[in-house]
Each structure stands twice: as structure tokens, then as C-alpha cells.
Amino acid sequence: MRQLNIYLRPAVHRVPEFWSHDRIDYVRRSALEGLPPYALEENPSKIGRLLDRLAFKDLRPREVNELLKRAESLDVDVGIDFFGTRLTAPIYLGDMSFGALSGNPNIAIAKAATEEGVVAGIGEGGLHPEVAKYKNIVVQWASARFGMDMALLKAGLAVNIKIGQGAKPGIGGHLPGKKVTKIIAELRKIPEGSEALSPAPHHDIYSIEDLAQRVKALRDLTGKPVLVKVAAVNKIMYVAVGVARSTAEGIIIDGAGAGTGATPVSVRNHLGIPIDYAIPVVDKWLRENGVRENFLVIGGGMLYSASDLAKLIALGADMANIGTAALLSFGCIMCHSCHTGGCPTSLTNMIGARPDLDIKWASAMLRRYLRALRLGLKAILYALGMDNLKELAGRRDLLGLYYADESVAATIGVDLLAKGEIAFYQDYVPILPRELYEEGKVPITGMGGVVPGYTYPARRPLDLLRIEAAQVTHPSVDPYREEVDVRVYVNGFEYDTPVVVPGLERAAVMAGYALGALVDGDGCPEPQYCLSSMPHIRLPPLKYIEPREGVVVIDERLGGDVWLEEAVALLDERARQAGIREKMTIIAAGRLFSGADVYKLAALGADLVEPREAFELLSSKQAPSYAVKRRWYENLISGLTKELKLAMGAGGITNYFHMIGNRDLLRSLDGRIAEKLNVALAGN
């Protein structure tokens, strides 16, 4: 059978995202030539990651890039000791399981890692016999225990307890039955064709002391070092200090925007914080608590270049976790269809017959890419006048931050060299996914790279807010199988969802009524379901709104002098000060689109939220009949409610009505927005 061993054209994205053609080209050129196109960027960027806005103060990129040609001969050691195994570069190829990937890529990664002298995490899903042949692997103990036995635990250089990942913090896994083929079933030790569910938390780890128990149990059982992999959640510093105290030998922190085989879009885009906010803060907290020494910190999530590696280590990491970029080196075109089973480059788990990936080609490409990263890193270190990596670790003083606000610079502990703002805006009309309104399913996607306002344009300040997810310190809750209550009460009357439905047409009104939602309109079979039947006032988002008892609708269609999110936050706070918050209902209506938007407005202080944009997009779609149109509206309401529940469950929140106004659940990537909305900055 033909084997896949060529690069296809990268996918084109309607709205720009992190994995641009330029970045994919960087990886591909590195993989083709074994040398990176450049070691350092010419100038810091005005938009994008903090890593893109950071520069080594004393280096001239052009001079460093000149060094690349003779990088191999530079007397600089960029290797690192990995529990007794010397690695040639500080790179961990992170945790892509057999099941997420299609087998040959797993083998190619293990092979390249071992031959090139880095290390690869094999993910959850059992030990593939061909992967088992390679020495530089790290096995995983995950919540589902797939394929777990002593043979698996004894393999590799270390054991990794997987708590979470950047692309879906606090969310469980689900491999549909049709993807559980014979070999996958054998390795995971589950029946062929059965649904493979991974619970969101480990049900023996609901707290740090429980984690310590598991760390020690695995050490007792295997005699090997134990790593803990977590998503970079809002309160990552507490998690990291807890992990260090658990006696684990290291932590793998996976930032927002990291890749994955499948994740709910609204979760991927809005939960957790980027790695460049997390690492410096974690490093600082670990040092202050006296637990940084002999504790390995691996950071990942949207990393791809030698410059990324050097900056991340200077920010405080010991190693970099590279996943997506490894796939890019042997063919990924970033088409976000991993979850469909139709990967055009034969990388992710496939349904039906397709050509297999050529292992020899893929591992050779990956080896050259790894080599390019190593040489780029050598050039940077040499230019800094350093002999080895240790000298670079945690040297935040060598970096300067451009085009950010002071609070971000202070948080990451880097000098601010040019003022600016993190948030970047661009207007676009989102696409209402078919599976959402036709099937009522939460939209799923593959791969990462989308962090609104940061690597992807924001449309409003709300987009810069990050939602809290639970890792280790408390358990996540699986809303599909466990209790997450989203009922709300207005004047004592109970609604089944906080999603308010705009009464755009009869089908919408009836769908809202059918699902127990409040309808912003009239014509409800029972009047309590229609806003028109209850006394309320409707105001534009204003900086000053007098708190008053009863129902207040803040509707951004009416204009106003501030953003809707700001008006809601201000009114909630003012109403609490006046002591009447319990007697009022705040409804936020505006250009909102997802369950994550609903969550954020609720945490800022809205009791109910009317995501008008989602409903307006649906109302403009032609349906074959009234019945179908009505079902579409029902699906949209239930889909948005599921997205909300997923976000709540991820943070271990089980009751919506009691979480309203809990701003502690949010963090802002941008300092000015943090101040305006009275939300803490990410990393604090």
C-alpha cells in the first residue's frame, strides 16, 4: 500500500490563528534542512503571544542568526539530565496517545526521540509493541487506566500522572466506539467498538494530598521518577507548588492553545492560561516556597521555535513540551479535522482505509526538526555567552517585554520596554456549527492555536477573560453524567437554563418555552416564560446604572457608553454594596455567541444571559419546515446550555445560581481589561 511521505498544502483559515503559514513553514524548513530559518526574530511583535513580544535585551538577532551556520561546532551544551538519561536538547515530545494518533506517528515519534536523544511521552492508551522498543519514552497513568498493567508501568524512563491538558482543562476524554478498532481495543484492554470514556478527574485524586498518595504509590510500584501533567489553569501556581510538595520529580504544564485530537471548541478557546503567563509565575512561586530545586518544570502549548525554547527557559522552565509542531514536521496541515477520523495526512486516528504514514520518512523529518531546534538553541546560548542551559534557567532579567501593559510585565517579572496592550481586536462573524443546531451537540474540533485576543482576534473585552478549571486541588465534574445544576429563579419562578431566548419568531418562542428558558418576547403558552409578562426595565450598557429591585435587562442593541460586560460588572458590584443584590435580576443581552460567553457574563454578575448573536444567526437560516426550525432552536438552546455546563464542570462548579458574580473564576490576559471588569490578571 502507498505510504504517505510528502507535505500537503497547509489549510487556509478564515480568521487568522496561531498556526499561520509562516509558522508551519518555519517547522517544515527546519525539518527539511536540519537548520532553522532563523534563531531569533528580527523584532518583537505587536500582537500575539508574550513569547512573540519578548526579546533578549542584549542580543542582536541578526548576529545570532549568523551563528546558525556554524552552530554545530559551537562549544555549547544544550543537553539536560532526564533522571539519569542525558538528553541532547531540553525537549519532551508530549503525550500523544495511540488512539489519538494512528499508530505509525506514535512509532515515528518514539523512534525519533530515542535516536535524536530527546524524550517522548506516549500518552494514555496502552503500550504499542513497536513503541515499546524505544528507550526514551515516558508512560502515562491517566484517569481511565487504559491498558494499565505492570508491563506498561515498568517501561520507559518515568511515569507521568496525567491530570489534564491545555486543550481541555478539567474535561474528560471520549473516544467514540467506531474508533475503538481491534488493535486499539487490545491495547486499551476494552471491548472492540465500545465507547472509551476517560473521567474528567481521577476519582482517587480530589486534592493535593490525594495526588501525593498516587505519586508515592507509583514510585513504590515502579521505582521510577513520577511526573504530573496539568493544564495551565488560572490558579496554576497553587497547583504547581502542591505538585512539588507531593514529592513528584517534575511537572508538565500544558498551556492554553495546545493541540489535541478532539476538544469542545468553547472549552479550548476559553479555559486556562497561556504557557508564557504560567511558567514565570510558577517558577517564582516554586522558588518562594523553597521547592524549585531538583524539580523539573516542563512547559508546553503553542511552542515551535528555538527562540520559543530559549525564552521559555529564561522565563523559568527546564524543558519544553512539543506536540503540535512535531506533527507539523511530518505533514500536519492544521485543518482541525483530527476528531472526524478523516485526517488527510494519516496522522490522527482514522476511520476506514487510508495510506499509512511512512515511519522512516516521518521520523527522519522529526529528527531533523529536533536537530534544527537544538542548533538554534545553541546559537542563542552562545550569543548570550553561556556554556550550558543551566545558566539560562529562570533568567527573566535577560528578557524585555514589548507592547504590553505594566501589570502583565510585573506579573511575569520581566522589564517592560515598550508600552502597549495585549488585547487585539478584529471583527468577524462567527460560523454557527451545524452539529450545534442540527443535533444539539457541543461543537468539537481538533488541534489548538486559538486564544482570543492573544493568538486570535478578540471581538470584545469579554474574549480576553479566561475561565477557571480545576486541576488536582479540587475535582472537575462531568456534566454529562454528574450533577451540574443550571436552574435559575426569577421572582421565585424556576427556569431550567440561564440562556434567555430572543423571541425572534414563533419557533424560537416555542423552543424556549419547551426547554424551560425565559423568552425575551411574547406569545409563551405560560406567561411566566415570557419576559413581556413581567415588570422589567431595559437599559443600554451604561457606566452608571442605579441598582433597583426587580428585573433589569441590559441590552447592548440600545447603545450605551460602555461594553455590556463592564456595565454588568459595575451594576452587580453596586447592587451588592447597596444590599439589594438578592432582590434583583440582571439580564445581559448582546452580541454573544457561546456557552462560554454565558459563563463569563454570569461570573461578572448577570443572572441570565441572552446570547442574541447565536440566535440571530440561526434565525437567518432557511429551514424546510416550522417543525425543523423549532427543533434547531431547541438544539441551540440545549447546546449552549451544555457548553455552559462543561465550563462549570471543568472548574468543579455544580450550581449556576450560586456562582453568579463569582469573579474569582475569571482571569484577564490584559491588564486594562482586568481593571475595568474588576477581574484579576492571569498569573495572579
Add this chain to the structure above:
Amino acid sequence: MCGILGLYSFGEEVPVEAVIRGLEAMRERGTPHGAGLALYRPSNRPRIKAFSREPVGNKYIKLHSDLYDIELEEPVDINGYIYLNSRWIDVYKIVGWPADIIKTYGINGLSSKVWIGHTRYPTNSPGRLPYYSHPFTAGDVAIVHNGDLSSYGANVNFIKYRARVKFTGNDSEAIAYLLLSLVGELGVEEAVNELMYGRRYRWARLDGPYAVAFIIGGPRPVFGAFVDPQHFRPLYVGMTDSLLVVASEAAAIKAVEPNAVVWAMRGGEYIIAEGDEIRGNYRRRYVYPDLPQPPQGAIDASRYDAVSLAPVVRTELAKRGEVEVVNVNGHRYLGNGISSGVLKVWGIVGNASANVMSGGTFLVYGDVQDDFGDAMNGGLAAIYGNAGDALGQAKRGGEIYVYGDVGTRAAIQHRGGVMVVGGSAGKYLGEYMGGGIVVVLRATNDEEVGDMIARGMVGGEIYIRGEVPREYISHVNRRALERYAKSLLMDGLIDGEKYARLLEEDSQLIVEQRELTEEEILKLNQYINKFNKLFNLNINIERDIFTIIRPKA
């Protein structure tokens, strides 16, 4: 975070040393980053204590890191934090292990009838300052907490506009203030209910994991403890005629009072002691068979700490093929990874034992704590007592027999082999279950199985003796269903017949309530017979109604 302990004596005062003994038995739950005690200790004037950067007045102790523990005559502004202001309660808290409290404050022999204590594993605030150590007080309320609240921000909102509070930022502190505020308005019992379920007030409900013990000061002190409805944190109760003890581990209760009758609380249960009375929604669960005497020459577990016994047992088992251990009290990881041989232990087996077990026989004469039999592939384990939470998690093969009760999430992700429970089970039995057989006999304890049964079940079979209420298996919101059906009828999208059918429940599971078929009896009896033989019982499954649950596909 952490390990908690609380006790209430109906008779003699209990010395501080006994409380510390209990806390030290949970060393694996703590760190040297915080410990503390609160006790009932009436005084004729308020006791005001604070941590301060400077010494104030003449009653103070210098702590490490340039901090002073000071006692004030009256509340004044200081460069620090007042952690106690009550004439009924006294508090001692430090950065260190529990045993260090006695040393730091020289309180040897201090006695009281009511105590709470804490050993800390810091989660959300630094472990460098005693500010953040438990107990936390608000007025005459003192609490210790194991857990991490996801509702903290909302709870602070509730408190902030009702009382002037200087928060340290530790989530547990909020519980003390909430309790103080709610007890004043509702009384103790309703206040506890409000914290767990939030029926009257918004933002007072606690979310996330918590197990809490508290003291409310006054001429007649009130003692209590409660655990979150999901049972995310463990809480055990122990009783004698004159003593009530609660703790995060059964082993801690035994360390305080070896003769106590000990059992696990289920999620959402609380227990309150006041005067000569105990009240609450808790249930007493205490079932044991007759146990054989341990042989001479068995390994004495009391010579080992909680984690160092396991490797000794493993080595001995490999050498001798049969090993006996006595005086086990919370020792962890026992029998992990074993593939052959016979292991017999007497006492309370600690968390995460019999993990990745693939063969051999493991007999426990006593209870096992949480996560026993995780990722078990084969072999046989029999527990002559009760089991904690997540028994047989992701178990793929082998047999587990339990004489008494099992806790929350028993047989979660159970994929193969069999589990037979003589008593009852907590919430979430068989969650994500993918295969194998689970039988709950309700013979040694005829208590209802907790609800949320078989959530996300995709394979296997569950047999529960008796008729389990349908809403325990799949909860249907009748109000929502009826409204939905009505709306379809109104739009002419269904007819009357369809309407009626819609109101019948739709579930991913097949649930039957009936006597077992011959085939089923034949299949189950091989295990029931073994169960009877192991525990010397005579349970017959042939004539009883069972609730049988399996997935549709």
C-alpha cells in the same frame, strides 16, 4: 487539603496529647506547612489572639520568621492579623507538624471536652505563615476544613456586605464566617443544611470538596461535622459510650480511641453533638463478621510508617508466598502489583492498596480505606469489613468480595471480573462501568444504595437486591418533560398517543425489577457461593427481587 479531626466527649475531658495522636496518624495527609487546634475553653473575658510583626503588650511568643503570637487585652489595630476573639474558644496554630503545637506553646496536658484539629497540605495560600493554618474562627465559631472550595468568590460576596472582615485569602476562612452568619439566623442544624444545599440564601452554598468539623462556643458548646454531597472528601465517625470522634481517616479515630466503633459517612451527611445529644441526618453503619485471630509471628505493622510497610510486604511475599500482617492502621499501597501468593492483614488497610493487582489472594480482616483494587487485573480480594470510596476503580479482572458496605463510586469504570458487596453502597455505584458483574446484596446492611447509579454505564451488569427507586438510576425532571411534551402537542407536532409515549422515561439503560432467571442464578451463584464460604454466611438469591441494570446497546 489536609487531614481533620474533631471530638466531643460526653464524659471526661480529653487531653491534647490524644488529639495530636490522631492527627499524627494522618501524617500522609499533612506537611510541615501548617497545623492547629481549637478547643472549648470558657474564660470570663474574651481571649484575643493575633499574629503580629511586632510584639505588643506583655503576653507574646516569638515565632520563627520574625512573627509574634500575641494575646491582646482588647482589639486594637496591629501590624498583623487577629485570629481569635472569643471567650469560649481557644486556638493554637503554627507552621509545623501537629506535634509541634505542644512544643511551641507548652500546652502539655491541656484538656477539654470539645476539640478540633488540623494537619495541613497547603492548596491555595502559602504554607509559610501561621495565618493560613487551620482552625479558622469567626466570633465564637471555629472550623477545620479538608477540601478546596470552588465557591470561594461567591461565598466572599455573601460575607463581604454583611460583616467587616479582614480576609487572609484562604478559602476555608469563609466557612467560619458563613457559619457564624447563618447560625445566628437559622440555628446550627439549618445553617449546616444551608451550607450544603443553599435553599434560602444565594452565595452561601459551599461548592467543591469539603469535610468540615466545627465548634460553636457558648455556655453550652455545639460540636459538629459535615461532608459534601458528592463525597469528594472522606469523613469517618467513631463512637464509644462517652466519646464521638470524626476524622479524615478511620486510622486516626482508632489512634485516639482504639475501641471506637468506626464507619464512613456518606456524602451530604452531618452529625451534631450538643449537651448529651447527638443529632443529624447521618446513619450508623457498622457491620463485621467474626474475625480469626492473627497467627504468632505475623509482621507487626505498628513498626512501620504508612508508606514503608508496602515494600516490606512485597519482598516477604515474593520470598515466602504467604504473609500475615497485624496492627495495620492506615498503611498504604499494600498488595500493589502482586501477581501470586496469599496476603492476610488485620486492621485498617490504608488508601490505594491492591492497585494493579494481577493475581494471588488478599484477605483483609478489617476495613479498607479509599481506592482499593484500582486497575486490578486478576486475583481475589476479600474484605472482612467495609470499604471506602472508589473500590475497584477501572478494575479489569479478578474478584472483590466485601462483607459490609462500600463507599461512593464503587466499581467506577469497572470493566471486568466481579465485585460482590454484602451490605450497601454509596452514591454513583458503577459510574462509567464498562464490563463485568457487580452485585450488591444488602444482606449485612439493608440500607438503600445511594443515588446516581450507573451514570455513563456502557457495559456490564449491576444486580442490587431489592427495588431501587427509579429516580436513583436515571433522574427525570418531570416538570421539564411534561412542559416539553405539552409544547409539541400545542404546535401540532405530535398526537395524543405520542404525547403519552414521550412522558415515559427515556434512558440509555435497561432497568428491570424482578426475580433472577435460572441462567442468572447459575451465573451469579458461583460468586455467591464463594462469598458465603468466605464470610461464613448463608445468603440465597433465588427468591428475591433484584434491580438489574445494564446498558441498552
